[in-house]
Amino acid sequence: MTHVRHAQISRRGVLTAGLGAAAGLGLAACGSSEEPSGGSSSSGSGPTVELTIALIPDPPGASEFYRAQLDKFEAANPGIKINVVENPGDQQLSAVELMFQQGNAPDIYRAQAAGFDRMYSRGWAHSLEEFVTDDFLARFPDGSLDPASSGLHRNGELYSIPLVWGRWSAMDxxxxxxxxxxxxxxxxxxxxxxxxxxxxxxxxxxxxxxxxxxxxxxxxxxxxxxxxxxxxxxxxxxxxxxxxxxxxxxxxxxxxxxxxxxxxxxxxxxxxxxxxxxxxxxxxxxxxxxxxxxxxxxxxxxxxxxxxxxxxxxxxxxxxxxxxxxxTPILQQFDPLWSMSSETEHPEEAWLLLDFLASEDFYRAYYEQFGTLTAMQSVWEDDVRANPDLSAVLDVAETTMKVxxxxxxxxxxxxxxxxxxxxxxxxxxxxxxxxxxxxxxxxxxxxxxxxxxxxxxxxxxxxxxxxxxxxxxxxxxxxxxxxxxxx
Amino acid sequence: MAVRTRRTAAKRREYLWCYVLLLPLLLAFGGFTLWPIVASWWYSFFDWDGVGTPTEWVGVANFIEVLTAPDFWSAFWHSFLFSLVALFIELPLALAFAILLNNVRLRGRNMYRLALFVPVVTTTAVVGIVFVALLDPVRGAVNEVLFATGLVDSPINFLGSTVTALPTVMGIDLWKGFGISLIYWLAALQTVPKELIEAAQLDGARRFAIVRHIMVPVMAPIAIVIMLLLFQRSLGTFDLVQAMTAGGPVYSTDVVPTYIFRYAFSPEMQAPRYGFACAAGVIFGLLTLVLTLLQAPALKYRKRVAA
Amino acid sequence: MSATLTSTDPSRTADGMPKLFPSRRSVGRWRPHLWHLFLIPFCVLWVYPFIWMFSAAFKSQREMLLGGLSLIPEEPTLDNFTRAWTTAKFGEYTVNTIIFTVLVVGIVLVVTSLAGYALSRPGLPFKKLIIGVLVAAMFIPHGYTIIPVFILVNELGLGNSLLGAALAQAGPVHVVPVLLFMGFFSGMPSELEDAAKVDGAGFFRTFLSIMLPLSKPVIGTVALQNFIGAWSAFFVPLVFTLGNPSLRTLGVGMYNFFGQESTDFAGLAAGATISVLPTIIVFLLLQKTFIEGIAGAVKS
CATH class of the missing domain: 3.40.190.10 (Periplasmic binding protein-like II)
Known part of the structure; x- marks a missing residue:
């Protein structure tokens, strides 16, 4: 089965012809620096890279939340435009797989637990090792990104970015x-x-x-x-x-x-x-x-x-x-959540987006919006005890979970x-x-x-x-x- | 002689045109009927997850697994029950209403027809959602009424109990499909020639005799077509079950199409088993064929009457 | 047979049918009225789910959560409709559904009317073979064909379009409409065509300008059946729009909305109302044609 990419070309009609041809071959792995500079006349201000993110809009209200956050990201990165593809939780995996089969894979997608393993085993996850910086590592507690126990690594390489605190999703x-x-x-x-x-x-x-x-x-x-x-x-x-x-x-x-x-x-x-x-x-x-x-x-x-x-x-x-x-078991430090597509044509830009989804601002905003203890402990550590509900949750996590x-x-x-x-x-x-x-x-x-x-x-x-x-x-x-x- | 050649040439040109007009159909038939059938037979011999090219040939292992899976047979039994309900409850009931609503003297019969037909044109997901809400044991209107009038002292768990879930879904399926059968019957009633009845009346035939000797023979061939259509449709019930229960609780409402769907697209599985789903589909098709052939005597009757 | 026709012949019913059950005048006059006593409550109960849904669509979210059996909203609101139309994208879904439905109906009509006409020509070689194969295919076990169809549509380059979904929906369903058109055209008097030929019209012109317009009843039936099927289709649009939610149709969008926002029942009811109304209107308008068309269909 060959993945002909007509559909993608027509859907992203705003892209320049040069980009489209590269996309048609499905081989272009060029970053922003290599963009053809002809520019699309429609957007006016230089070349635009479009990224697609496939996510699940949960909990209620997440749809608006993600859009608002991604608008912020776009404002901070003028050359990048984000398309959001929303799927209900029970369809996300099938949907992303079908997108890959159509040659229309999203650049970033959400896949958790066995779903992530399924994507990884098909070779549809892009290793993130090449992008990781010290600044990125410093956002998470020492040792929590150890390949042997992070939950985000496969074969010693980082493949996924977490959303929530590891215990948050694992606790009873x-x-x-x-x-x-x-x-x-x-x-x-x-x-x-x-x-x-x-x-x-x-x-x-x-x-x-x-x-x-x-x-x-x-x-x-x-x-x-x-x-x-x-x-x-x-x-x-x-x-x-x-x-x-x-x-x-x-x-x-x-x-x-x-x-x-x-x-x-x-x-x-x-x-x-x-x-x-x-x-x-x-x-x-x-x-x-x-x-x-x-x-x-x-x-x-x-x-x-x-x-x-x-x-x-x-x-x-x-x-x-x-x-x-x-x-209650602690199997890994984090649950995998965001992955980069192995077929993305813009890994550099896709990483910028992943980096944003793992940024202090995003983790804090998510915590404040939904009361979820996010993967970056420093954004909630100081004031979580002021919230009696979350304080109780934290106590349960501390007393009932073991490695x-x-x-x-x-x-x-x-x-x-x-x-x-x-x-x-x-x-x-x-x-x-x-x-x-x-x-x-x-x-x-x-x-x-x-x-x-x-x-x-x-x-x-x-x-x-x-x-x-x-x-x-x-x-x-x-x-x-x-x-x-x-x- | 010359005229004849011209004629043949004209005929030939006409046939050529005919094949041109047939081309879209043949293309669609090849692409959307023939090739998918052949492909799905082929896939059914593989352990394949639906992605890429199937490579892992397993012979008839999938077929053996389907045939020996109790869950498949219980799903098939449920599908079969759906068609029994359609044939033995929906069809006669719809005929009774059709006779009633065929009476022109009945004022507002168009409104009645519309009311009975509306469920047919409603999206299944909407039907599912509305009934799930209405039948809810905690705050559904149906239980509220039963509770308030003292008919029950604890709420009926329509969709949650393995005893009531299947009959409930079947009832809603009947409600949703009833309008189609009604329209079919209304149409069939219009085919009874008035002259025949008139002539019979002039001959002094009795009411029963008219029904027996005129209406039944005239309508029988149509009735058999209606029956076959309904049989095929009800055996393939999918949308409603998927929208309301997805086969639960504990597979008590599982029908073959939801069974297959689960194997082909389930998010809970590490990998979908598309090859297995295809095998289940082929076997289901064979079983449907057998059940349809069992109705062959009826078809013969249709031919005899028609002749 | 028109509903306005009144008969003065006592041996016939109002539509000109001879009375099947001649009986005493009074009873004959009474019976239909008595039936209303049964039919009115029955039909109200029958459509109660719709009444409930329409009423819920105008209730506030709070009122829905608290429950209550009243069908009349305490404080009627249109908020649910605006929420469903914009936030839940039912506006977008409605447009998609219209496009999808029109495409499906169009494809089916073109393919089947052409083929039906061709097959109605007497003496066409291989005619029986073609019909035989078409009918036989109806009975062959199909397996699970959605993935092969999916692959085909992708290979055609239509993987992410409503046209692709429409092709998948319209592709496999033509046998019955073909037979309908065939039956209709072969019943046409050949003088019509001869007249057209004398006028110098070619084969295709004859079909397009004379035969096709005459086949309105069949067109109506086939169109309406496929309209209903396509409008409420679920499985094909689900699979073909999984990868691109902005192409979702109402049937799929509704289902997904329920999965995501199962707490917003009032919004759901409004969305459901939006999706149901067009079909009810179409049916109201075309009811008569539909019944007559099906009558013709089952007859042949």
């Missing part, structure tokens, strides 16, 4: 509505799973069919709760890193699912949660329809926006009745296992858990069946020689202590 929060709890006679948040169940039932009973105890956030509530009791890799991938074995049927894991199943069966979970997305969760929580849930950090500001007076409590994730046995072994970074075999596992989403516990909850069926037999399939899957990989059981076994790791990879 439990939020509750103080007034609803005290109306049912509880003056403190639940600290154990048993207490969640007790409080949720009481609130539901008092709510008379209008107010409910909890919303489960599909299966993510189970993920967040369970990793206080079992190694994170069990809810994540079904594999216990302590033993290197499939362990979905782990008794604590099963108990987490059974807790949700019981709560759904007795009506403590709000009716209709099955078809909710997460925007619905924070909207209904703000409206007072239910008392507690396992929130994502960016929900906090949205809840406040919708209902400024809500009596919001933000606390650590409750632990199993038998006590804490694990922590864990990351098999994907530890060895090639580990990466092979977990990348292959990601291509088999049906091996994850989530579908089975939701089925247990919704149909009120026992989870343990389903978990054992999954473990058998996982066993077959692992044996297949080990047999191929791509990995061995040792690559995914970390016997010396104590899940209650921070993991030291050097050890």
């Amino acid at each position: 929060l439990f939020v509750y509505n103080r007034s609803l709890l005290s109306a049912s006679g509880f003056d403190a948040a639940p600290t154990t799973w048993g207490e969640i169940e007790e409080i949720a039932r009481a609130v539901t009973t008092d709510g008379g069919g209008r107010i409910f105890g909890m919303a489960p956030e599909q299966a993510s509530g189970i993920v967040r709760l369970s990793r206080q009791g079992v190694p994170y890799s069990i809810p994540g991938d079904g594999i216990n890193l302590l033993t290197g074995e499939p362990d979905t049927a782990n008794s604590t894991m099963v108990e987490a699912v059974e807790l949700m199943r019981r709560m759904n069966a007795d009506g403590s979970l709000i009716t209709g949660w099955e078809s909710w997305d997460s925007a619905r969760s924070y909207t209904e929580f703000a409206a007072g329809s239910f008392a507690m849930y396992t929130a994502q950090s960016w929900h906090i500001a949205e809840i406040r926006n919708l209902n400024p007076d809500i009596e919001l409590g933000i606390v650590d994730m409750p632990v199993p009745d038998s006590g804490r046995a694990s922590y 864990v072994p990351n098999p994907k970074l530890a060895s090639e075999g580990g990466a092979a296992v977990f990348n292959a596992r990601a291509e088999r989403p049906e091996l994850r516990f989530t579908d089975a858990a939701l089925e247990s909850m919704i149909k009120n069926e026992e989870f343990a037999p389903k978990a054992e069946a999954l473990d058998q399939q996982l066993r077959t899957f692992l044996d297949g990989i080990f047999a191929s020689g791509d990995a061995s059981a040792e690559d995914i076994t970390f016997p010396s790791w104590d899940p209650l202590q921070p993991y030291d990879a050097a050890n």
Whole structure:
């Protein structure tokens, strides 16, 4: 399949013919200094480079925010014009991939987590090593951009720019509505799973069919709760890193699912949660329809926006009745977010834009607009304690997160296992858990069946020689202590 | 002799013109029907993510995986149920309304027709969004009414329960497609020749006899076409399910087109499985073909009646 | 058969149909009125989702959030429409949808009327073969054809245009309209053509200036069917505009808006209203043609 670039030429009709021809070959890697100086008559003031950025306009209001910020960037860089392509979160990845296939790739795009790995594995991410300056490195805490643990590097080279503080996107929060709890006679948040169940039932009973105890956030509530009791890799991938074995049927894991199943069966979970997305969760929580849930950090500001007076409590994730046995994992310093296209014709200008998206001004503006703790700690460190909500979030991050072994970074075999596992989403516990909850069926037999399939899957990989059981076994790791990879 | 040659030449020129006029159709047919079919068959033998050229030949592995996937068969069962509802509920109901609304003495029948037809011309996403809001257990109007009138004491979880979700979506699908069947039937009713009925009445035929011997035979061929069209359409239901439930909860409303869509475009997967999606599409097509052929006796009947 | 025609013949209904169910006068007169008792509430319930949507479009965002069953907005506002039209780009989407729909209808009409006319000529060699292949293709399992179509449109250089999306939408759907046109043209009396030939009109001229104008009922039916299909199309425009959201149509934009701003229900309702009104108007105007056209279609 050849990527003929007619479409791009016609769409960017304002570009000069010389540029267009270069673009037509898809080979031009020229910077601004090499621009033909004929200039487009339409813009008047010299040559203009157009860049396209493909982003997801979240949270609500982000569309206007990005445009305003990019206008600032354009004002500061008169030769550059930015086109924004907005996609809903669930379409972004497919959309960017189709743009690449059409030979119409964006210059900068947003791709996170597995999505970024997908782009990287296709060779569609441009290494940023050549652009990085000391000034750039100085914006982030010492050591946080270490290739081995930054989360932004692949093969030792920087490939992505973060938006938020690493812990912000990785943390587990439990939020509750103080007034609803005290109306049912509880003056403190639940600290154990048993207490969640007790409080949720009481609130539901008092709510008379209008107010409910909890919303489960599909299966993510189970993920967040369970990793206080079992190694994170069990809810994540079904594999216990302590033993290197499939362990979905782990008794604590099963108990987490059974807790949700019981709560759904007795009506403590709000009716209709099955078809909710997460925007619905924070909207209904703000409206007072239910008392507690396992929130994502960016929900906090949205809840406040919708209902400024809500009596919001933000606390650590409750632990199993038998006590804490694990922590929320810190796998990497940052989540990758902005990447540069390998097919960009203007890498120099594209870097200017990336540099702007990683600038102090941008990080501060984003923090001030959305109340999100952005990747540059210095912009929020000083005044975050003045905001009680964010202060509570920070406390939760400090007390409930620990560095864990990351098999994907530890060895090639580990990466092979977990990348292959990601291509088999049906091996994850989530579908089975939701089925247990919704149909009120026992989870343990389903978990054992999954473990058998996982066993077959692992044996297949080990047999191929791509990995061995040792690559995914970390016997010396104590899940209650921070993991030291050097050890 | 000379006249004849001129005639043949003229004919030949005319045929040449005909082929010129056919050219756009043949091009479109080749490009948008034939080649995609062949290509998707070809892809179905590869482990391919839809990007670049497929290289990883896996033989019939995709087909075996589809045929042995319980999720596929449950999705197929749901698709089949959609067509059963269409054939056995929507079609007769629409006929009843068509007979009712075919009566010219009924004032405002055009308004009624319009009302029943409006859902057809409405964008599916709009229908999905509006019904999701109306049926919401927490603040949806339907549950508010049921609650206020005391018909239920706890809200009905229309789209969230595995028991009610499928019937709910089917009901909305019926609501949305009803107008098409209605129009088809109205059209069919217009084909019944008045003279025949008149003549029969003069002969003193009874009401039932007229229906049995005139209306049924005249309308039957059309009814079979309507049935086939509806069958194909309802088996392929996609937009509405995708917009309302995307197949959930726990795949209880999953139909084959949403099943395929998930494998071809899912953002949750590390890589889409386009080859697998193609294989599922081919098998779904084969199953549709078989189900359509099962209706062949009906088609034969149509021919017999028409003759 | 006109609705205004009144019949004085007691053995016929008002449209000239012989009465199927001759019965006592009083009952015959009463029955249609009784039906209103059922039809009016039924149809109101049937279109209730639309009534609800129109009313929501005029409510304030706060009123929507608080809920309430009243269909009459407390303080009617047009804010939602301005928000949907500008911020949510429904204006842009509407323009795209119009362009997309017109292109689809145009392509289908041109391709199928030409082919239908050609195939209606008696004695054309390979005629049966062509028709046979077209019909057979309807029944062959298609697999999942969206990616091959996507690749083709890209190779044609139309990857990022509404024309490309329209081609993908219009490309695969011609068999039925071709048969419709073919049936119509072959039913035309040959004297018409002979007359045209005597006047010296060529083959194509005859088609364009005499045959085509006569086929208005078929054109109307095919156009309307494809109008409805294209206006509310979802899948093809979704895939073909993924890479360029400024080309989104209403169907796709609506869906995306819901994903992004699911808290702004009033804005959504306004957007939905914008997207539904044109089709309702078109249907109102063309209802009669449509029913008659389909009647002709199913007959043949």
